[in-house]
Amino acid sequence: MTDKSASAGAPVVRFAPSPTGYLHIGGARTALFNWLYAKGRGGKMLLRIEDTDRERNNPEAVAAIVDGLKWLELTWDGDTVSQFARAHRHRQVAEELLASGHAYKCWLTPAELDAMRESAQAEKRPLTIRSPWRERDPAEAPAGVPHVIRLKAPREGETVIEDQVQGRVVFANKELDDLIIVRSDGNPTYNLAVVVDDHDMKVTHIIRGVDHLTNAARQTQIYQAMGWDVPIFAHVPLIHGPDGAKLSKRHGALGIEAYKEMGYLPAALRNYLVRLGWSHGNDEIMSTSQMVDWFDTVDINRSAARFDFAKLEDLNGHYIRHADDQELLSRIEDVLPYLPGGAGIVARLDANMRAKFLIAMPGLKERAKTLVELISGADFLFADRPLPLDEKAQKLLDAEGRQRLADMLPKLEAAGHWKASELEEIVRTYAEASGAKLGKVAQPLRA
RNA sequence: GGUCCCUUCGUCUAUCGGUUAGGACGCGAGAUUUUCAAUCUUGAAAGACGGGUUCGACUCCCGUAGGGACCGCCA
Numbered sequence: 405m406t407d408k409s410a411s412a413g414a415p416v417v418r419f420a421p422s423p424t425g426y427l428h429i430g431g432a433r434t435a436l437f438n439w440l441y442a443k444g445r446g447g448k449m450l451l452r453i454e455d456t457d458r459e460r461n462n463p464e465a466v467a468a469i470v471d472g473l474k475w476l477e478l479t480w481d482g483d484t485v486s487q488f489a490r491a492h493r494h495r496q497v498a499e500e501l502l503a504s505g506h507a508y509k510c511w512l513t514p515a516e517l518d519a520m521r522e523s524a525q526a527e528k529r530p531l532t533i534r535s536p537w538r539e540r541d542p543a544e545a546p547a548g549v550p551h552v553i554r555l556k557a558p559r560e561g562e563t564v565i566e567d568q569v570q571g572r573v574v575f576a577n578k579e580l581d582d583l584i585i586v587r588s589d590g591n592p593t594y595n596l597a598v599v600v601d602d603h604d605m606k607v608t609h610i611i612r613g614v615d616h617l618t619n620a621a622r623q624t625q626i627y628q629a630m631g632w633d634v635p636i637f638a639h640v641p642l643i644h645g646p647d648g649a650k651l652s653k654r655h656g657a658l659g660i661e662a663y664k665e666m667g668y669l670p671a672a673l674r675n676y677l678v679r680l681g682w683s684h685g686n687d688e689i690m691s692t693s694q695m696v697d698w699f700d701t702v703d704i705n706r707s708a709a710r711f712d713f714a715k716l717e718d719l720n721g722h723y724i725r726h727a728d729d730q731e732l733l734s735r736i737e738d739v740l741p742y743l744p745g746g747a748g749i750v751a752r753l754d755a756n757m758r759a760k761f762l763i764a765m766p767g768l769k770e771r772a773k774t775l776v777e778l779i780s781g782a783d784f785l786f787a788d789r790p791l792p793l794d795e796k797a798q799k800l801l802d803a804e805g806r807q808r809l810a811d812m813l814p815k816l817e818a819a820g821h822w823k824a825s826e827l828e829e830i831v832r833t834y835a836e837a838s839g840a841k842l843g844k845v846a847q848p849l850r851a
Numbered sequence: 852g853g854u855c856c857c858u859u860c861g862u863c864u865a866u867c868g869g870u871u872a873g874g875a876c877g878c879g880a881g882a883u884u885u886u887c888a889a890u891c892u893u894g895a896a897a898g899a900c901g902g903g904u905u906c907g908a909c910u911c912c913c914g915u916a917g918g919g920a921c922c923g924c925c926a
Contacts, residue, residue: 422926454926514924530853531922552924570856579854579922587924594926617855618921641857641919648918676863679875683864686874705864707857708919715863715876725889771888 415447415608419473419480420487420598422454423465426659427472429711430613430643430651433677437640438611439478440678440699450605451480455488456597472660476670477692485605487597494592497600497630498553498585506629507585509551510537533581553586555626563621568638568701570614575621583622595619599626607635611701614639638701641681641708651711665742667774669727669735672720680709689722721773729765733758736775743776760785 419435421427427435442449451473455461470484501507512535524531535554537545545551558577565573585596592600598619602610610620617639627634645651663673675689682705684690684698724732737753740746753761764782772778 420926424926457925460925517924525852528852532853550924573855575854581922584924589924591924593924598926613920614856615920616926619926621855639856644919646862650919679863681863686865688863688875705857709864710862712862712876718876721888773888 413608415442415445416450416606417442417447417609417611418450418452418602418605418607419478420452420454420601420612421469422457422460423462423469424460425462425465426468426661428651428659429663429677431469432472432476432660432673433643433680434612434640435473435478436476436674436677437638437682437699437701437704439480440695441609441611441701443696444699447608448481449479450482450485450607452485452487452601452605454594454598455486456491456592456594458488458591461488468659468661475660475664476674485601487601490597490601490604491592493604494597494600495586495590498592498596501555501585501626501629502553504629505556507553507555508535508538508582509542509545510535510554510582510584511545511549511551512537513549530579532579535582538582550588552584552588554582555585555622555629557582557622557625563624565617565620565624565637567617567620568609568636569641569704570617570639570706573617573621575618580621580625585626595622596626599623599630599632602635603627603630603632609636609638609701611638611640614641638704640704641706643680644708644710646710646712648710661742665739667739667776667778668716668720669723669775672716672723675723676716676719680711681705681707689719717773724769724772724775724778727769729762729769732765732769732775732778733761736761736779739775740779743779746779749779757785 417438419431419438421431421435439449441447451470453466453469455466466484473480498507502509512533517533520533521531537551538554538556557580561577563575563577563580565575567573583595584593586592601607620637620639624634643651660673664670671692674692674695678690678695678699679688682699682703684694684703687694687698690698727735737750740750740753761782764785768778768781772781
């Protein structure tokens, strides 16, 4: 609420994933935080793909990220920006930095760098690369050897990050080395590209994972070298696995589509994710518009949170119970193709089946934690009749049980509507009339 | 190893110097229910440790321990 109509204008945030894999759960939360921040203040969220590393670029990953965001119902403004497509502009800025004396060409070879690393290791002293080319005359450069461009970073003083989550974080400049901004093949590196893009795209707030905190210091140095305004940073802690270690594949760092396939609802996942590392008093279940109203980066915790499937399930169950039946059915139809055996159900899901499904839905959704459970709960709709009887059912259907069923059958057939309340009434009446306990009647019926 | 960050029930969290430290998930018990689920009631469960500052510290400061992130011509 604080700066919703600040004179500075509406914020511009961005979600900037690298296309190395799917959209993982931490990325999804970062996207959600960005989205909430922008939505709550009438701002914009941009989407940029950080694809400067050509060897790792993967179009399928981009598609997975876009699909994931769409499924989560997180929308962005404008076109998706490819960072690589802007390489020309990044090089241009590098040239400016060179011209202004804020950067220099460096002919240090990978082999030389390795040697420096090794000796630092052997002497057990911290490694900060100090390139001799920072001071040397480029005329002395060896012929035919490619060079990189390094930022001529300040060696004295400190670089300070005023972070909305982390607070004031101070880095001594002597600890930071001259980072490479253009590779020897002429391609800009991530740190340069990010700064140029965020500046050109007029990004005002950078909300991203803490793994970028040290980058923030280096990026700040580039902003300063260019004389540009430094955006406001908010570095969000990472999500950890149940054992406290960084979330990995064996934990829950699955692609967002995996959560879809496990039968989670986007609204439930959003609600779960927003409460991981952020809170608004004791509020647990909140609508998207409440999230938008309440969310602020300064309320994000500094400590990492562990991913807990049990809580996600509970939330998901809640959202399923309160979901509209029709919507639930279409969600089910969305996931069905991805489920084992789902194709078979899809094939039989005609108008008639849909109607039956809808009738059964109120009862079904009461006891399902995921859509997958909901679907298996609906198995009876698709099963072949008559149903095969298992042992327990056999036992219950002894002579007495069968007799009771036979007695009840005409009454049930006489029922006007097959509604739960009405049927229950019939069964109760019969039980009382025959002087039997309810269980005696109901158990065979279930069988 | 260096730099930086973190530390309240098992987990997610509230508290913003004065509370019987609250809520949620999970777990236990009970009620309800033909079963399950849901729902309701209820129980157990926490300030890492050690020093300060203060009339008073979970809250502020220092140290210790533990955990994490980063340390690429990756992003």
